[in-house]
Amino acid sequence: MTPDLAGSLPEPRLLPERVYTLPELRYPGRLNVGAALLDANSEGGRAGRPAIHAGAETLTYGELARRVNRLAHGLRASGLERGDRVLLRLPNVAEFIVAWLACQKAGIVTVGTMPMLRARELAYVANDAGTRAAIVWGGLREELERAREQAPALRRLIVAGEARGGDVTLDTLATGHPERFTAVETDRDEIAMIAYTSGSTGVPKGCVHFHRDILASADSYARHVLRPTEDDRFGGHPTLAFTFGTGGLLVFPFRFGASTVLGPPFSPESMLETFARRRVTIGFCAPTSYRLMLGVPDLARRFDLGALRLGVSAAEPLPAATWEAWRKVTGVELLDGIGSTEMFHIFVSSLPGRVRPGATGEPVPGYDCRVVDDDGREVEPGREGLIAIKGPTGCKYWRKPDRQAEYVRFGGWNVTGDVYVQDADGYLTYQCRSDDMIVSGGYKIPGPEVEHVLDEHPAVAESAVVAAPDPTRGFVAKAFVVLRAPHRPSPALVGELQEHVKRELAPYKYPRAVEFVERLPRTETGKIQRYILRKADVVPYDPDNPAR
Numbered sequence: 001m002t003p004d005l006a007g008s009l010p011e012p013r014l015l016p017e018r019v020y021t022l023p024e025l026r027y028p029g030r031l032n033v034g035a036a037l038l039d040a041n042s043e044g045g046r047a048g049r050p051a052i053h054a055g056a057e058t059l060t061y062g063e064l065a066r067r068v069n070r071l072a073h074g075l076r077a078s079g080l081e082r083g084d085r086v087l088l089r090l091p092n093v094a095e096f097i098v099a100w101l102a103c104q105k106a107g108i109v110t111v112g113t114m115p116m117l118r119a120r121e122l123a124y125v126a127n128d129a130g131t132r133a134a135i136v137w138g139g140l141r142e143e144l145e146r147a148r149e150q151a152p153a154l155r156r157l158i159v160a161g162e163a164r165g166g167d168v169t170l171d172t173l174a175t176g177h178p179e180r181f182t183a184v185e186t187d188r189d190e191i192a193m194i195a196y197t198s199g200s201t202g203v204p205k206g207c208v209h210f211h212r213d214i215l216a217s218a219d220s221y222a223r224h225v226l227r228p229t230e231d232d233r234f235g236g237h238p239t240l241a242f243t244f245g246t247g248g249l250l251v252f253p254f255r256f257g258a259s260t261v262l263g264p265p266f267s268p269e270s271m272l273e274t275f276a277r278r279r280v281t282i283g284f285c286a287p288t289s290y291r292l293m294l295g296v297p298d299l300a301r302r303f304d305l306g307a308l309r310l311g312v313s314a315a316e317p318l319p320a321a322t323w324e325a326w327r328k329v330t331g332v333e334l335l336d337g338i339g340s341t342e343m344f345h346i347f348v349s350s351l352p353g354r355v356r357p358g359a360t361g362e363p364v365p366g367y368d369c370r371v372v373d374d375d376g377r378e379v380e381p382g383r384e385g386l387i388a389i390k391g392p393t394g395c396k397y398w399r400k401p402d403r404q405a406e407y408v409r410f411g412g413w414n415v416t417g418d419v420y421v422q423d424a425d426g427y428l429t430y431q432c433r434s435d436d437m438i439v440s441g442g443y444k445i446p447g448p449e450v451e452h453v454l455d456e457h458p459a460v461a462e463s464a465v466v467a468a469p470d471p472t473r474g475f476v477a478k479a480f481v482v483l484r485a486p487h488r489p490s491p492a493l494v495g496e497l498q499e500h501v502k503r504e505l506a507p508y509k510y511p512r513a514v515e516f517v518e519r520l521p522r523t524e525t526g527k528i529q530r531y532i533l534r535k536a537d538v539v540p541y542d543p544d545n546p547a548r
């Protein structure tokens, strides 16, 4: 198809047959995800129904369609063509959804980026994806402008929200264009979006999703596990740029004619307030956020969560204690589910009424799942192994054939890098990661990426960053740092190193714990022994006898 997906497309004979066994996962050859999510509602009798609740405002499907269609015309008139990539840098505001749907209807590929990304990360993504323009929220433009110096791919900015004189804005692009736009007749296996994920080695990887994949996730996971109706209101904190949020707050509600609630950035109180005031029925949050909300005093008395019928929990494991505490305080069943950027969304989930607290759950209808050893052989029930999945969505890395071979193995199985145990009755329980990825509060922090940035600091000789247990966030990133003479450990230096990482990388990647050591434990061949660091069994720094 495209050289950008060399090595990333399964041979047709390797496509899992089960994908086609669910009739709802059969799609016509021509399929446009924008038309399926928007036109199907606005022209299918739901023009007057709510689509987006943002702040105090509600946008109906009819109003949304008019905004999307004008913008789709404007994007085309500005010279953007089918297959071009456009970077999106917006918080969870209606404009994100408008821009996303307009691009999809016009056949333009969206490249969502997390609002927290810094210039160097944005430049990498823009250059790697070869974006031709960026749609940026006024309040988030600075890092993107810094990124432009390193990214020729970011020549054209289209500003949404607060703009300055001379800007090309989302509104000016849309003005004067017709209210109707016939969606481009994309192929069901044409690229709709590229979602970037931080790899365990620190190099971000673009995960390609076709028009079909996005709908397949809604028609497997959402349709069978959440069973939405048009009266549901989806809400939560994941950014729309993260596929957890793209699915939960855009694709799933619109696939079923329901509505989405976009709120302010997460704080435990603001999330509870939004759930209560906007009558959210299906919540999407990370376990850490549910724990933080449980810490709000008097939560049950102050916030009426009566409308909430389900709480989806993903991005990190949900401990039984958190499940039980949430159930006791709110009466609501949390549904743990594991998903990934590569798979678009959740492929193993707890099912309503069949939850076993502490376990992730069972394979989502449409997905096949096994626990295997390093050679791809299925292990016995009760034994640890790698989780491997086949289904209607799957990993297709953009321009990374080597990485593709690491994720898709054993003849078409997606291997996420998570260690699992499956019981005799099929329930799957998460154990740990099998690599150097640190999962903290649902965020993914690649140890090597943080080390690389720490090592650029003049005081640092070398460093190693590993996961350290934490009662709130599951784990935090902990840096073991060897200093260069004449630098000496001090609380001020800890702060300085943390600030340095926050400036260079998305701030969630900073090491919340820093320990100075004499040297890093290594194997005979010189590799850092991270398992020793994880056990914190290291030679502490001795100020009276500095090695360097």
Ligand code: 3UK
Pocket (backbone or CB within 6 Å): 197, 242, 243, 244, 245, 313, 314, 315, 316, 317, 318, 336, 337, 338, 339, 340, 341, 342, 344, 345, 346, 360, 416, 417, 418, 430, 433, 439, 444
């Ligand atoms: C970990 C979990 C235990 C696991 C995601 C839902 O998290 C998402 O995508 P990412 O690419 O990370 C994937 C990795 O995160 N993980 C996710 N959920 C769980 N570990 N229990 C869980 N319930 O290591 C996985 O490989 O950031 C989650 C939907 C869409 C997503 N992109």
